[in-house]
Amino acid sequence: MTPQQLTDRVREICLRFPEGAERITHGSPGFFVRKQFVMLWPHGHHGRDEPHLWAAAAAGVQDEVVGADPERFFVPPYVGGRGWVGMRLDGEVDWDEVAEICEDAYRHIAPPRLLRDLDR
Template identity: 85%
Template structure:
C-alpha cells in the first residue's frame, strides 16, 4: 500500500467520527476532536522505517496490547508516557482492528456527548 493509500484509509476511519478534523502536525497527518487522538506516520518516523500510527489510549491499554503483541504494537516516543499506543501498519493489516484502535482513541479524547453519537 502506498503512503497516500494508507493516509486515505486512516483519514476515512478518523474523519468518520463526529466533529473530527485533520491537521498536519509535525509534518504528518494528525486527527483531532479538540485534542489529538491519532497521529499517522505513513512513511515511518523516529527510527521506525515501517508506516505506523500512534493512538491515544486509556490507562492500562498500552501495557496490555504491547505485552500481548510486541511485534505489532509499541510504546511511541513523546506520547508513550501518556499511555498512547503505537501500531505498525505494514504487512497484512487488519483494517477492522485499526478502526477499533482509532475508535477507542477517539472515545478516550472526545467529550462524552460526541462519543455517544458513534
C-alpha cells in the same frame, strides 16, 4: 500499500467520528476531536522505517497490547508516557483492528456529548 493509500484509509476511519478533523502536525496527518487522538506516520518516524500510527489509549491498554504483541504494537516516543499505543501498519494490516484502535482513541479523547452522538 502506498503512503497515500495508507493515509486515505486512516483518514476514512478517523473522519467518520463526530467532529473529527485532520491537520498536518509535525509534517504528518494528525486526527483531532478538539485534542489529538491519532497521529499517522505513513513514511515512518523516529528510527522506525515502517509506516505506523500512534493512538490515545485508556490506562492499562498500552501494557496489554504491547505485552500481547510486541511485533505489531509499541510504546511511541513523546506520547507513550501518557499511555498512547504505537501500531505498525506494514505487512498484512487488519483494518478492522485499526478502526477499533482509532475508535478507542477517539472515545478516550472526545467529550461526552460527542460520544453520545457516536453511539446513536
